[in-house]
Amino acid sequence: MILVGTSGWQYRDWRERFYPAKLPQRLWLEHFAERFATVEVNNAFYRLPERDTFVAWRDRTPDDFCVAVKMSRYLTHIKRLREPEEPVARFLDRATGVGDRLGPVLVQLPPNLRADPDALDATLRLFPADVRVAVEPRHPSWWTDDTRRVLERHRAALAWADRLSRPVTPLWRTTDFGYLRLHEGRARPWPRYGRAALATWVRRLGETFGDAEPAYVYFNNDPGGAAIVDAVAFADLARRAGQRVSRTPSTRPTGVERAGSDAAVRASSAPGPAASCP
Template sequence: MILVGTSGWQYRDWRECFYPAKLPQRLWLEHFADRFATVEVNNAFYRLPERDTFVAWRARTPDDFCVAVKMSRYLTHVKRLREPAEPVDRFLGRASGLGDRLGPVLVQLPPNLRADPDALDATLRLFPADVRVAVEARHPSWWSDDTRRVLERRRAALVWADRLSRPVAPLWRTTDFGYLRLHEGRARPWPRYGRAALASWVRRLGETFGDAEPAYVYFNNDPGGAAIVDAVAFAALARRAGLPVSRTPRARPTGVERAGTAPVRESSGPGPAASAT
């Protein structure tokens, strides 16, 4: 099952192109969760919400919804993976308020943090076995056999990342789920992705993961509603390739080629498989 969503849902320029003009912002999560089966929460990286916020998100979303949460930068960018026990414990104590809505935890490392497989191992071993963890390493020194062995031993996924329609990390399979982040495409209007780039990622996921293995796909190119349009297009290509995909909105044919102008309506496709949360 490919679970397709976006990195965040609270963007003002999504009003009218995704959210109805008169829909109050306090109801945007419900609107989003009715049309997508997953979302990646980025703001936890900058300021970790209180547990009550996570509990409220669980109450406001359907049973099959899945929330990936980005680890607080206190662990990754301030502590730089040193003394991880307290930051991980605090994060899990709050994010666990999502209950069965909690999806993978995204651990994004700083671009200037050189490889330290031992520190990564010490961090990953603190997560319970039932919590999926995806690691987005960004310094090239991480691309080593030592890193890969740590990820495989701890059953953590190496994030597949794309910028300007090119992979920026090795396409390793290190566990039984995948995690893809699409940051910026090369198509127009910026930062949209072209059909060929999206199709190449559909093919890679289909060749690497089976139907029973979840692959989480999040579009982080939010300006102008590009993430919404590209998520819809990606899901359509995946379905055309015969891959099972979580629900996504169906764009009106007349507006799908222009980011920020494509109103969306009913959902298309099934919800995520039970193993996805």
């Protein structure tokens, strides 16, 4: 099953593109969770919320909602994976407040952090077996057999990443779930993705993961509501390809070609199978 969402939900320029003009911002999460079955909490990277905030997110979302959470930059960018015990413990103490809504934890490494498989191994061993972890290295020195073996040993996913409609990571399968982040497309208006690029990612996921293996897909190209529009278009293409896809806002009957309209992303949700956090 493909779970499709966006990296965050609180963007001011989504008002009137996705959120009704008069909807208070304090109700945006509820509005989002009625239309999407998953979100990646990107702002936890910059400032890790208190546990009470995670508990509140659980109380405000449907039973089948899935929350992926980006690891605090204190571990990845300040400590640079050194002495990971306290940062990981603090992160888990807070993030587990979301309860059964907790999806994968994303560990995004700095672009200037060179490969250190031993440090990555020491970090990943601190996560309990029931918490899925995806790792997004960004320095090319990580693309080695040693890195791949560490990910496979801990059943952690290599987070596939796209920028300008091209993969910027190897397309390794390292465990029984997938994780894809789409940062910036090449279509107009910027930073939208074109139909061909989205269809290629649908095909790659379908060829790599089986029907019983979840693949989490998050659009991080938020300016101008591009992430919402592209998530809708991606989900529509995946359904046409016979994939099981979590709920997304409906497109108009004419399909992807009309997915860029405000009416399309404000429409009611397209039905999808129960998502939950598999």
